[in-house]
Amino acid sequence: MKADVVIVGAGPAGIFTAIEILRNNSTKKIIIVEKGLPIERRRCPKHKTLKCLNCQPYCHITTGFAGAGAFSDGKLSLSCEVGGDLPALIGEQKTQELIDYTDQIYLEFGADQKIEGIANTEEIKEIRKRAIAAGLKLVDCPIRHLGTEKAQEIYLGLERYLIDNGVEILFEHECSNLILKDSRCEGVIVFDGARSFEIFADHTIVATGRRGADWLEKICQEHKIARLVFGDLKSL
Ligand SMILES: Cc1cc2nc3c(=O)[nH]c(=O)nc-3n(C[C@H](O)[C@H](O)[C@H](O)COP(=O)(O)OP(=O)(O)OC[C@H]3O[C@@H](n4cnc5c(N)ncnc54)[C@H](O)[C@@H]3O)c2cc1C
Secondary structure, three states, rough: EEEEEEEEEOOHHHHHHHHHHHHHHOOOOEEEEEOEEEOHOOOOOHHHHHHOOOOOOOOOOOOOOOHHHHOOEEEEEEEOOOOHHHHHHHHHHHHHHHHHHHHHHHHHOOOOOEEOOOOOOOOHHHHHHHHHHHOOOOOOEEEEOOOHHHHHHHHHHHHHHHOOOOOOOEEEEEEEEEEOOOEEEEEEEEEEEOOOOEOOOOEEEEEOOOHHHHHHHHHHHHHHOOOOOHHHHOOO
C-alpha cells in the first residue's frame, strides 16, 4: 500500500492530525492504522459481567477510534495552565490558541456551548483565599463537559467526517514496526491478524498514546532513533 501520510493510532492525537491535514485543503492520501475497533463497535463486556474480563488482544475501553478516553465523561480543560507541558515548550499564548482552536472543532461537531468551572461564587472566593494563605494557586479552568454519550456521538461524527473526506482507516490493524531506509522512515509494517504487510508513506506519524509508549520506546531503541523527552526539550 502507498499513502502520502500514514498515522498510527486513532486517538485524539491521530484524529486531529488527520483533521488538520484535511483542513489545509490537502489532497494527500491519508491512512490511519488503528489496532482497535471503530467507535460504534467498541463495547466493554463489563456492562454485562460487572467485572473486567481482561479482554484479549486488547481492552476495548482504551483501544479503538477515539482512543483511551472515549468512554470517559469527556471533560475538556480549556486553560493552558492545566494538563501538560506544552506551554513550557511552545509558550502559553500559542498553547492557548491551540486549545481554543481544537475546542472550536469539538463545538462544530456538536459539543455543548456551556462552559463550566468559571463561576466566582463566595465559596470559591473563600477557597481562593485559603489557597493563597497556604502558598497555593487556585487555577481558574474553564471546562467543556461533553458527557459520556455525547462524547461518543461527537467521535462518531469525527470518524464519519474523516472517512467521508477520503481518509482510509484500517481498523484491527496493529503497527508492528517502522520501515527505515538510510535513516529515513519510509512507512510502517502492519499486522491485520492474519498477515503482515507494508504501507509506504512520505510522512509517518506515530500517535500511539500512553499504551503505545513502551512499544514506541522499543522501536526507537531497535532502530537507534534519538528521542527527546520533556526534560531534554526544556534544556535545548
Ligand atoms: C478512563 C480515562 C478517562 C479520561 N478522561 C479524560 C477527560 O475527561 N478529559 C481529557 O482531556 N482527557 C481524559 N483522558 C485522557 C485522554 O483520553 C488522553 O489524554 C488521550 O486519549 C490521549 O490521546 P492520544 O491520541 O495521545 O492517545 P490514545 O487516546 O491512547 O490513542 C492511541 C491510539 O493508538 C492505538 N494504538 C496504540 N498502539 C498501536 C499500534 N502499535 N498500532 C495501531 N494502533 C495502536 C490505540 O488503540 C489508541 O486508539 C482520560 C483517559 C482515560 C484512560
